[in-house]
Amino acid sequence: MKSQNCGNPQPTAPGHDPSSPPGVRSTERRLGTFRVIALYVAMAWRTSRYLTLSSLLLRLADSLVPVSILYVGKLIIDDVSHQIPYGAPVLSDVLYGERLHPLALLIAAGFGLAVITDVLSRVRSLVEGTLGERISVALTALLMERAATLDLKDFEDAEFQAHLEAAREQTTDTMTLSGLFSQAASIVKVMAFAAALLIIAPWVMVLLLIAVVPAFVGEFYFNERRYSLDWSRIQERREHDYLCFTATSVEAAKEVKIFGLSRFLISRYVALARQFYTAMRKLEVRNEIWSGVFTTLATMAYYGAYAYIVWRTLQGDFTVGDLTFLAGSFLQLSKEVETVLFRFAGIFASEVEYLNYLFSFFQREPEILTPENPLPVPSPVREGFVFEDVGFRYPGSERWAVRGLNFELLAGEVVAVVGESGAGKTTLVKLLTRLYDPDEGRILLDGKDLREYDLDELRNSIGVIFQDFVRYAMTANDNIAVGRITARKDGDRIERAAECSQASKVIGRLPEGYDQMLGNGFKGGVELSGGEWQKIAIARAYMRNAELLILDEPTAALDARSEYEVFRRFKERSKGKTSVLISHRFSSVRMADRVLVLADGKVEAQGTHEELLAQSGRYAELFELQAAGFR
Ligand SMILES: Nc1ncnc2c1ncn2[C@@H]1O[C@H](COP(=O)(O)OP(=O)(O)OP(=O)(O)O)[C@@H](O)[C@H]1O
Numbered sequence: 350m351k352s353q354n355c356g357n358p359q360p361t362a363p364g365h366d367p368s369s370p371p372g373v374r375s376t377e378r379r380l381g382t383f384r385v386i387a388l389y390v391a392m393a394w395r396t397s398r399y400l401t402l403s404s405l406l407l408r409l410a411d412s413l414v415p416v417s418i419l420y421v422g423k424l425i426i427d428d429v430s431h432q433i434p435y436g437a438p439v440l441s442d443v444l445y446g447e448r449l450h451p452l453a454l455l456i457a458a459g460f461g462l463a464v465i466t467d468v469l470s471r472v473r474s475l476v477e478g479t480l481g482e483r484i485s486v487a488l489t490a491l492l493m494e495r496a497a498t499l500d501l502k503d504f505e506d507a508e509f510q511a512h513l514e515a516a517r518e519q520t521t522d523t524m525t526l527s528g529l530f531s532q533a534a535s536i537v538k539v540m541a542f543a544a545a546l547l548i549i550a551p552w553v554m555v556l557l558l559i560a561v562v563p564a565f566v567g568e569f570y571f572n573e574r575r576y577s578l579d580w581s582r583i584q585e586r587r588e589h590d591y592l593c594f595t596a597t598s599v600e601a602a603k604e605v606k607i608f609g610l611s612r613f614l615i616s617r618y619v620a621l622a623r624q625f626y627t628a629m630r631k632l633e634v635r636n637e638i639w640s641g642v643f644t645t646l647a648t649m650a651y652y653g654a655y656a657y658i659v660w661r662t663l664q665g666d667f668t669v670g671d672l673t674f675l676a677g678s679f680l681q682l683s684k685e686v687e688t689v690l691f692r693f694a695g696i697f698a699s700e701v702e703y704l705n706y707l708f709s710f711f712q713r714e715p716e717i718l719t720p721e722n723p724l725p726v727p728s729p730v731r732e733g734f735v736f737e738d739v740g741f742r743y744p745g746s747e748r749w750a751v752r753g754l755n756f757e758l759l760a761g762e763v764v765a766v767v768g769e770s771g772a773g774k775t776t777l778v779k780l781l782t783r784l785y786d787p788d789e790g791r792i793l794l795d796g797k798d799l800r801e802y803d804l805d806e807l808r809n810s811i812g813v814i815f816q817d818f819v820r821y822a823m824t825a826n827d828n829i830a831v832g833r834i835t836a837r838k839d840g841d842r843i844e845r846a847a848e849c850s851q852a853s854k855v856i857g858r859l860p861e862g863y864d865q866m867l868g869n870g871f872k873g874g875v876e877l878s879g880g881e882w883q884k885i886a887i888a889r890a891y892m893r894n895a896e897l898l899i900l901d902e903p904t905a906a907l908d909a910r911s912e913y914e915v916f917r918r919f920k921e922r923s924k925g926k927t928s929v930l931i932s933h934r935f936s937s938v939r940m941a942d943r944v945l946v947l948a949d950g951k952v953e954a955q956g957t958h959e960e961l962l963a964q965s966g967r968y969a970e971l972f973e974l975q976a977a978g979f980r
Contacts, residue, residue, distance in 0.1 A: 385704050386529060393480060393526060396487050400480040407473040408534035414466045416541040419677045421459045427670030428452050474527075481526045491711065492516060500715045501784040502744050511583055516707040525704065528692070535689045542682040550661070550675055553654045560650035560683045564643035565690035571636040576702065578628055585621055592618040599869065647683065654679045717783055723803035726810050730896045732795045733927055734758040734781065740789030741780060750776040751950035752789070758897075763920050763928045765938040767968065768947030774931050775815070777947070778901050781929075782811050812893030816902040818886040822870035825856050825885065826863040832889030846891035849918050851911065852884040880907045887915055891922065899929040904937070912937050935972050944968065 393401045428451060496513070503509045546553050579586075595601045596614040605611055655676055662672045740752040751773040758764055766774050779785050780792060783799055792799045799807065812832065821828050829846055830837040843863065847853040859865035859875055866874040867885070877885070883903050890898055900919065904912040916930060916937040932938055939958035946954040946961065946968045954966050961968040 385701050385708055388708050389525065389529065389704055392488065393484055396483050397480060400476055400483070404473065404476045404480055404530055405533070407469055407476060408530050409537055411466065411469045411473060412534040412537040413541055414462055414469070415538060415681060416545060416678070418459060418462045418466075419674055419681070420545070421455055421462065422677070423668075423670035423674035425452065425455045425459065425670075426673055427668050428455065430669050477527050477530065484526060488707065489517075492707070495711055495713070498715050499713060500717050501779070502716075503713070506744065511587060512706045512710060514587075515703050516710045518703065532689065532692050535685055535692070539682060539685050539689055542678050542685065546675065546678055546682060549667070549671060550658065553657065553675065553679055556650045556654040556657075557679065557683055557686065560647040561686045561690060563646055564640070564687060565693075567636075567639045567643050568691050569693075571632065571639070574632055575629070578632060582625055582628075585625060589618060589621045589625070592621070647687070651680060651683060717786055717804065719804040720801055723806075724797055724801050726802050726806040726896070727795050728810065728896060729925070730760045730795060730927060733760040733762065734897070735793040736777075736780075736790070737793065738790035739780065739787045739792060741776060741785060741787050743785075749950055751780070753951050754790070756945055756952045756955065758927055758929065760927055761925050763923065763930065763940070763942045765930045765932065765941035765944045766947060767931075767933070767935075767938055767944060767971070768953075769971075772947040773950040774947055775901055776950070778813060778815075778899050778929070778931070781897070781899070782808060782813055810896040811899070812890045812895035812897070813899040813901060814886050814890050814903040816905060818883075818889075818903055820868055820882055820886075822868040822874060823866070824861075824863065825852075825859060825865050825867055828867055828885050829888040829892060832892030833894070836892060842892065843888075846888040847885075849891045849922055850884050850887035850915060851918075852881075852888045855881045855884055880911065883907055884911075884915075887919075890919070895926070897927045897929070898923055899931070901929075901931045902933070904932060904934075909934065909936060916940055935975050 390401075432452070543554065546557075592614050596605060596611055596618070605614070658667065658672055658675045658679075661667050662669065667675065735757050736754050739754040740749055742749050754773070754777070766777065768774055776785075780787055781799075783804060786800060794802065794807075819831075821831060825847075826840075826843055827837065829843050829852065832846065833842075836842050840863070844853065847856055855877065856862055856865070867877060867882075868874045869876045883905075884907070886903050887900065890900065898919075900916075904915055907915065912932070912934055913936055916932075917940065919928065919930070920940055930937065930941055935958075938944055942957070943955060944958055944961055945952050946966070948967060954961060954964060954968060956964070962972060963969075
């Protein structure tokens, strides 16, 4: 079972199918496991051939040492038994005599092998540690790279989130590598011991099978059960993590304190944990009982083999050295075979399964792509954007978020979009930026479908500041530079952008100015107010120098005067550029050249502020409501 942490999980949406991946897997899936292992080893090879090869060679050398130590032990015992009839040696025999010379050499060899084992295992653990870390960094970088290419729809999908989390955990797990390499080494060890046993006493191998096969079948069965229990409870586990995160995170701390939620969260957490652990404990009890039975069987087989070897020794077929060698080999072999089989059961049941998510994540392809022969994005835009009968439903949703949406955004025009919550304003922005593609109709840019343009170029020429913009735990400079990260070092441009959004005043009050770390995520960071953060975020729009600029309500936390000022400057600065303002404040909205009124995913009315007021429709009604609030 993967560790239950207290990370930053998102609550999962209902309807997730916990049977994926199913609890009991088919042969086909197991064969896939070998592919996953091969992919992982290939990844290790690409990360560092030198370290991978060194690690494998060290493992190989290491795995041949135990059988050699045992064999040297056998030679010593045989030599001692051979010497006993000649009486006790004197010290000079040890130092100069021929008699004890071979024995002394054997003991020295045993000592040498013991030292070599220690050195090998230390060097190996250093090499594997380094390789494991490098693979972990490479995998995480690849994961970040792949995540950047995926669609927003993927990130908004609960099942995808669960898989991504599992994949992310796997990238930081440096144990996988040593687990796989230990397995390879154990197989070599088993082969070395089995070869020795087969040569001297082949019958003992039958007893070995009796000792390990039932235990392996049992382990495999219980691992499968454990794994499927783990997956069938993935929702509960994520909720479990989510509760812990909510009770301990800075994001929720205010509400948890004010509403006195901690008892409620803790009791839900404990109840869920109990449910999970009770089911797991029942399985563990059954597992322990069966393990006990299988271990007894294995012990019986071991003593059976021991009795057989002792009997053959008394018959004169084996020497005393053979006896110790065979008994020791049998014991080590049965332990090693058990380890190999158990590890296989374990690897199949969990480790590789988690690796599977990682590699299947790497193979995931985005659906929103650049076409084969993309058109260059016009600069400047000549005509503008046209929504033609656009309809869109969020994945998994029955409801149309927008449908029959028709309007134009003329080049160089400032358009405000208003509408009640859920009217489809943000959806419109997501469609314009191709974070989603419409299910019906099309969006044209200078007469051509948006899907015909180069995606990166298109996004590059649009600047959007969303209402849920990101508060990066970075310096004020970088928080603005993210608007055009390639200009991160262009201090003048950053300062000008900050000036336009009024962020410069906020930054002027910070002890370290533009180099001030923002947010309280890291030591030395300074937290800003909601409105101050918004000014910083809006500066990103000025960094962008885009053909189309969109402010999707990033000003809600600003006071009315600041928002008015932000919009006034925004309008001034965006001369010649197409701009979209989304706001609930009519004092700002009225500045636009044209206002679109959205309702139920459609344009209900459009015109200038004055025209819309004259129509006495929803716009006039909403305006009146707001104006009344100030009277
Ligand atoms: N990620 C999503 N998955 C499923 N449905 C969504 C998603 N985002 C929005 N919706 C739905 O689409 C509809 C339009 O939402 P949208 O966010 O565009 O509204 P909005 O006009 O921007 O609202 P607000 O003023 O509250 O920001 C809503 O009914 C909403 O429930």
